[in-house]
Each structure stands twice: as C-alpha cells, then as structure tokens.
Amino acid sequence: MAETRDRIIVATNELFRRHGYNGTSLSQISEAANATIGSIYHFFPGGKEALAVAVIETTGTIYRELFESIAREAPDPASAYVDFFAGAAAVLEESDYIDPCPIGTVAREVANTSEPLRIAAAKIFDSWINAVTQHLVEAGVCTEQAAELGQVFVATVEGMFVLSRTQRSTASLESAGRSLGQLVTQAIDDTTRTPTS
Amino acid sequence: MAETRDRIIVATNELFRRHGYNGTSLSQISEAANATIGSIYHFFPGGKEALAVAVIETTGTIYRELFESIAREAPDPASAYVDFFAGAAAVLEESDYIDPCPIGTVAREVANTSEPLRIAAAKIFDSWINAVTQHLVEAGVCTEQAAELGQVFVATVEGMFVLSRTQRSTASLESAGRSLGQLVTQAIDDTTRTPTS
DNA sequence: GTCTATACCAAGATAGAC
DNA sequence: GTCTATCTTGGTATAGAC
Numbered sequence: 001m002a003e004t005r006d007r008i009i010v011a012t013n014e015l016f017r018r019h020g021y022n023g024t025s026l027s028q029i030s031e032a033a034n035a036t037i038g039s040i041y042h043f044f045p046g047g048k049e050a051l052a053v054a055v056i057e058t059t060g061t062i063y064r065e066l067f068e069s070i071a072r073e074a075p076d077p078a079s080a081y082v083d084f085f086a087g088a089a090a091v092l093e094e095s096d097y098i099d100p101c102p103i104g105t106v107a108r109e110v111a112n113t114s115e116p117l118r119i120a121a122a123k124i125f126d127s128w129i130n131a132v133t134q135h136l137v138e139a140g141v142c143t144e145q146a147a148e149l150g151q152v153f154v155a156t157v158e159g160m161f162v163l164s165r166t167q168r169s170t171a172s173l174e175s176a177g178r179s180l181g182q183l184v185t186q187a188i189d190d191t192t193r194t195p196t197s
Numbered sequence: 198m199a200e201t202r203d204r205i206i207v208a209t210n211e212l213f214r215r216h217g218y219n220g221t222s223l224s225q226i227s228e229a230a231n232a233t234i235g236s237i238y239h240f241f242p243g244g245k246e247a248l249a250v251a252v253i254e255t256t257g258t259i260y261r262e263l264f265e266s267i268a269r270e271a272p273d274p275a276s277a278y279v280d281f282f283a284g285a286a287a288v289l290e291e292s293d294y295i296d297p298c299p300i301g302t303v304a305r306e307v308a309n310t311s312e313p314l315r316i317a318a319a320k321i322f323d324s325w326i327n328a329v330t331q332h333l334v335e336a337g338v339c340t341e342q343a344a345e346l347g348q349v350f351v352a353t354v355e356g357m358f359v360l361s362r363t364q365r366s367t368a369s370l371e372s373a374g375r376s377l378g379q380l381v382t383q384a385i386d387d388t389t390r391t392p393t394s
Numbered sequence: 395g396t397c398t399a400t401a402c403c404a405a406g407a408t409a410g411a412c
Numbered sequence: 413g414t415c416t417a418t419c420t421t422g423g424t425a426t427a428g429a430c
Contacts, residue, residue: 019219047407110217160356162356165309223423
C-alpha cells in the first residue's frame with residue numbers, strides 16, 4: 001500500500017474531480033484515503049487549503065509531463081494537439097465523465113476567496129503555457145504567436161472539460177483537436193513564409 | 198426596488214460568480230437579496246437547487262441574447278467573435294475578476310452530483326452553440342463546420358474565464374479573440390472556395 | 395408574502411492518549 | 413504517525429405566527 005501522504009493526495013485529487021473543492025469534505029477524504037483526519041492534519045498542518053495546494057502542484061506537474069510526452073511522440077507538431085484531445089476524450093468516457101482536471105475546477109471555485117489556491121493554479125497554468133510555447137517555437141513558430149497559441153490551447157482544454165462533462169459527450173473534443181491543429185498548422189506555415197531568422 | 202424574486206436571482210447570480218455553488222450559502226443570499234430565507238423558500242420550494250436552475254436559465258438566456266446582439270452589430274462575421282472577447286475582458290477588469298459566467302462554474306462543480314443542474318446547464322450551452330452555428334451558417338459556412346466552431350467558441354469562452362480569472366489578467370482574452378476570428382475567417386474562405394449550394 | 399425561531403446535521407479543526 | 417473524542421460554527425430546511 002502506498003505511503004499515507006500519497007494516498008491522501010490521490011484520494012483528494014479524485015474527490016475534487018468529482019465534487020470540487022467546497023463539495024469535498026475532510027471526512028470523505030479520510031474515508032477514501034484510508035487515513036484518519038488526524039493523519040491528514042499531520043501531513044498538512046495547513047488543513048484543507050494546504051492539502052489542495054499539494055494536489056494542484058502534483059497534478060499540474062503530471063499533466064505537463066503528459067503533454068511533453070505526447071508532443072515528443074507525435075509524428076508532427078500539429079498532431080500533438082489532436083492527440084491530446086483524443087486522449088482526453090478517452091479518459092472522460094472511461095471515467096463516467098469525472099472531470100479530468102481538478103485544477104481548473106478548484107481554481108474557478110476559489111479564485112476570489114483563496115489567494116494561495118489561486119496562485120498555485122496560476123503557476124501551473126503558466127507552466128503548461130510555457131511547455132506549449134516551447135514546443136511550438138521548436139516547430140518554427142515565432143515566440144509571440146507561440147505564446148498566444150499556448151494560452152488558447154490551455155483555455156480550450158479547460159473549457160472543453162466543462163462542456164463535455166456537462167453534455168456527457170466527447171463529440172466536441174474532436175472539434176477542438178481539429179481546430180487547434182488547424183491553428184498550429186497555419187502558424188507554422190505563416191512563419192515559414194515570412195521567416196524572421 | 199425590484200421584485201423580491203428578481204432580487205433573489207440577481208444576488209444569487211453574483212454570489213455564484215464569486216464563490217460558486219457549494220461556496221454560497223442561503224444565508225448569504227438572504228442578506229445580499231434583502232429577503233428572508235423564508236421568502237427564498239416561498240419562491241423556490243425546491244430550495245437551493247431549484248434556485249440555481251432558475252439562475253442558470255435566466256443568465257443563459259441573457260448571454261445568448263448578448264451574443265446575438267454583438268453578432269448583429271459587427272461589421273463582418275469574424276469580428277463578432279473578436280468583439281465578444283473584448284467585451285468579456287472589459288467586464289472582468291471592471292468586476293475585479295469575478296467570474297463573468299456562473300453557469301460554467303456551477304456546471305463544473307455539480308455535473309456529477311446534480312442531474313437537474315447539469316441538464317439545465319447543458320441546455321443553455323446547446324442554445325449558445327445553436328446561436329453561433331446559425332450565425333455562421335448565415336455567413337456562408339456549411340452547417341457541419343459551423344456547429345464545430347460553435348462548440349469550440351463556447352469552450353474557449355468558458356476556458357478563458359477560468360484562465361483569466363486565475364491569472365488576474367485579460368491578456369489571454371485578446372489571443373482568444375484573434376484565434377477564433379482566424380478560424381471563422383478561414384471557414385468562410387474555405388466554403389467560398391468550395392461552395393455546396 | 396414575509397417574519398422569527400429552531401430542528402437537525404455536517405463542516406473544519408484541535409486535543410491528547412497511545 | 414495514528415487514533416478517538418470533541419469543540420465550535422455554519423449549513424439546509426421547516427414550522428407557524430402575522
């Protein structure tokens with residue numbers, strides 16, 4: 001059995017994906033993680049908020065690495081984005097449309113009420129945008145446009161999670177993959193036509 | 198002073214935008230709306246959930262009409278989308294980055310725990326997608342591609358609200374406007390080159 | 395339609411034995 | 413590190429006078 005601290009984080013992650021931050025109680029976490037509330041406070045003296053920060057940071061890192069892995073293995077830059085949305089669609093269907101990403105859910109809930117959580121989420125979003133920007137720059141897109149597409153990609157991912165979860169359908173995720181792929185392809189073409197280097 | 202029922206809905210809308218569904222209590226609503234909890238249950242015998250359905254439906258209708266209004270006044274189809282994001286950016290800055298849309302927040306929180314709320318939100322999203330689809334079809338885009346762009350637009354709007362609220366910045370909204378405008382422009386060009394009618 | 399009072403329960407957090 | 417017990421506060425919802 002995994003370490004207690006890890007079990008707490010994993011259980012909290014899944015409960016946040018299902019019920020959000022305010023909809024998840026410490027007693028639920030305690031039960032799902034097979035750890036007492038005393039244990040939770042032992043590892044996270046800052047309570048629920050500190051635990052949530054840890055969940056955001058660990059999950060955020062995993063997702064950045066997932067994107068980088070998909071990007072590395074994609075046959076060409078544009079298809080990395082199509083593949084990412086296809087993967088997300090599979091996760092949603094297999095998980096009965098539980099939210100794939102606790103970060104967006106929590107961030108939207110508490111952005112006006114918890115600065116520690118807002119800032120933790122903002123840093124993760126920045127790291128994702130940077131990963132995409134770097135990927136596109138390596139594909140030949142100029143820095144400015146790459147950063148812009150990075151923002152649009154992250155927003156589209158988060159927005160698609162809201163939409164597909166609410167509609168209980170993954171149809172829209174395919175549309176998103178195609179649209180993002182098209183934007184990336186066009187960005188690469190544009191740069192090729194008017195090279196700055 | 199507005200009717201009590203209206204005051205309750207308006208106050209709940211704003212509290213949901215700030216604190217989400219589970220983060221908003223009936224006592225807060227009671228205070229903000231200047232109505233007793235007894236009054237809330239008088240108008241919404243179904244309690245908090247029924248009140249939330251009413252908030253989603255009224256707000257959703259207002260936003261659809263807002264889009265249609267912007268689309269009607271835009272000089273050309275693509276700039277409707279740029280204008281929409283520009284308007285959203287202004288709202289965010291003026292409101293200290295309160296969420297412009299309670300529907301996405303609530304939907305993401307409770308999609309797995311309240312079927313009435315999930316379904317209410319899904320219907321509103323559908324109505325927005327249909328409004329965009331119709332707008333693009335009138336601009337000459339084929340139905341299939343118009344529907345696809347409608348989904349991408351709604352997702353990008355919702356995702357950008359998450360992102361800009363978390364980052365407390367509207368920079369990414371401009372990127373979104375440009376990207377959506379580009380996708381729409383290209384869709385119109387494509388259709389013009391290979392007309393189906 | 396609106397009011398006060400309250401029932402009932404679960405929340406986050408803490409204390410202190412082991 | 414983990415346990416049980418408990419404190420305090422606040423939640424949704426209801427009852428019944430006016």
